[in-house]
Amino acid sequence: MSEDAEPRRRRPRYSGPNPRHFAHKYKEADPSKYPETFQKVLASGKTPAGAHRPIMVAEILEVLRPAPGDLAVDCTLGFGGHALQILPSLLPGGRLIGLDADPFELPRTEQRIREAGFGEDVFLAFRCNFAGIAAVVAKTEGRAPKIILADLGVSSMQIDNPARGFSLKHDGPLDMRMNPNKGLPVSEVLPRSNADELKALLEENADEPFAERLANALAGRRLKSTLELANAVRQCLSDRPADARELSVRRVFQALRIHVNDEFQVLDTLLKALPGQLAPGGRAAILTFHSGEDRRVKKAFETGLKQGDYSEISDGVIRAGEAEQRANTRSKSAKLRWAVARTS
Numbered sequence: 604m605s606e607d608a609e610p611r612r613r614r615p616r617y618s619g620p621n622p623r624h625f626a627h628k629y630k631e632a633d634p635s636k637y638p639e640t641f642q643k644v645l646a647s648g649k650t651p652a653g654a655h656r657p658i659m660v661a662e663i664l665e666v667l668r669p670a671p672g673d674l675a676v677d678c679t680l681g682f683g684g685h686a687l688q689i690l691p692s693l694l695p696g697g698r699l700i701g702l703d704a705d706p707f708e709l710p711r712t713e714q715r716i717r718e719a720g721f722g723e724d725v726f727l728a729f730r731c732n733f734a735g736i737a738a739v740v741a742k743t744e745g746r747a748p749k750i751i752l753a754d755l756g757v758s759s760m761q762i763d764n765p766a767r768g769f770s771l772k773h774d775g776p777l778d779m780r781m782n783p784n785k786g787l788p789v790s791e792v793l794p795r796s797n798a799d800e801l802k803a804l805l806e807e808n809a810d811e812p813f814a815e816r817l818a819n820a821l822a823g824r825r826l827k828s829t830l831e832l833a834n835a836v837r838q839c840l841s842d843r844p845a846d847a848r849e850l851s852v853r854r855v856f857q858a859l860r861i862h863v864n865d866e867f868q869v870l871d872t873l874l875k876a877l878p879g880q881l882a883p884g885g886r887a888a889i890l891t892f893h894s895g896e897d898r899r900v901k902k903a904f905e906t907g908l909k910q911g912d913y914s915e916i917s918d919g920v921i922r923a924g925e926a927e928q929r930a931n932t933r934s935k936s937a938k939l940r941w942a943v944a945r946t947s
């Protein structure tokens with residue numbers, strides 16, 4: 604499975620009652636060792652450090668209808684939140700294949716799912732990009748999946764860990780790769796970029812209204828940390844109100860993250876592969892978090908319906924209910940679409 608090992612580091616200890624820094628939250632980040640702390644943080648309505656709360660679980664189960672004997676593929680295993688909800692319904696006789704590009708989180712999730720009682724007969728984990736779904740299914744199974752789920756973007760564990768370089772909250776190396784062993788980090792992409800490319804990328808990946816100004820300010824820059832990038836954006840837009848500046852900081856981070864992970868291209872590859880991968884009558888559900896992703900899913904599902912690859916697709920998007928949106932702010936921007944493969 605994962606050939607990438609995380610370097611061992613000494614854990615910074617914290618003796619106070621309310622740790623604020625990610626590295627000090629080691630108790631809530633380790634549910635098997637400190638279950639009470641983990642549950643306490645969950646009960647307070649927060650997402651424990653190093654964890655991820657699955658979004659729209661009830662809606663996804665209703666859409667995917669997992670049943671005993673089914674083969675399911677979770678293209679974005681993450682913390683295993685959705686997988687752990689789907690797995691019991693596949694028994695007896697079914698199996699879930701979990702894919703994730705992240706070499707650090709995947710082994711932890713696999714261990715957590717094993718500890719929950721799911722052996723290799725019912726659960727397999729692969730570190731791989733979901734663009735390679737066809738090869739994984741072909742090498743592990745002699746049948747097509749009845750269920751395919753993709754919950755796009757990054758997990759809370761990735762965002763909250765400053766060392767991964769996605770974080771706006773805490774300073775960290777400017778990286779943003781889901782698989783840090785592949786491709787280039789943002790800190791190496793920016794110095795090689797020119798203003799035209801960067802402008803196009805900010806517009807295409809994040810609909811950034813100040814794309815030209817920001818591209819001129821950022822292209823070719825050698826920025827090493829997430830805070831340096833955030834401050835460079837703030838400085839460039841210093842004549843704008845603070846809330847507009849912060850929105851641009853978020854959009855610049857999103858655009859660069861999409862770029863270094865090639866997110867649109869791999870999503871397009873997955874969407875193209877989906878109808879051919881699903882078993883007849885099989886069901887796919889995709890959770891998206893911004894318009895660039897949703898546009899692609901909508902178009903691919905509509906095209907698939909017209910071409911007869913799908914017999915049915917969702918009529919519009921399904922959104923998280925009010926209670927979930929209140930309890931988990933990350934669910935606010937989530938949009939769920941589904942499609943059913945033709946039966947013959």
Ligand SMILES: C[S@@+](CC[C@H](N)C(=O)[O-])C[C@H]1O[C@@H](n2cnc3c(N)ncnc32)[C@H](O)[C@@H]1O
Pocket residue numbers: 655656657658678679680681682683684685686702703704705708731732733734754755756757758759781869
């Ligand atoms: C939003 S999280 C999924 C959370 C998961 N559904 C859960 O309930 O715990 C997205 C995950 O997908 C992974 N990911 C994103 N794009 C991917 C891709 N193209 N191939 C494989 N994994 C990907 C990320 O590394 C991250 O772990």
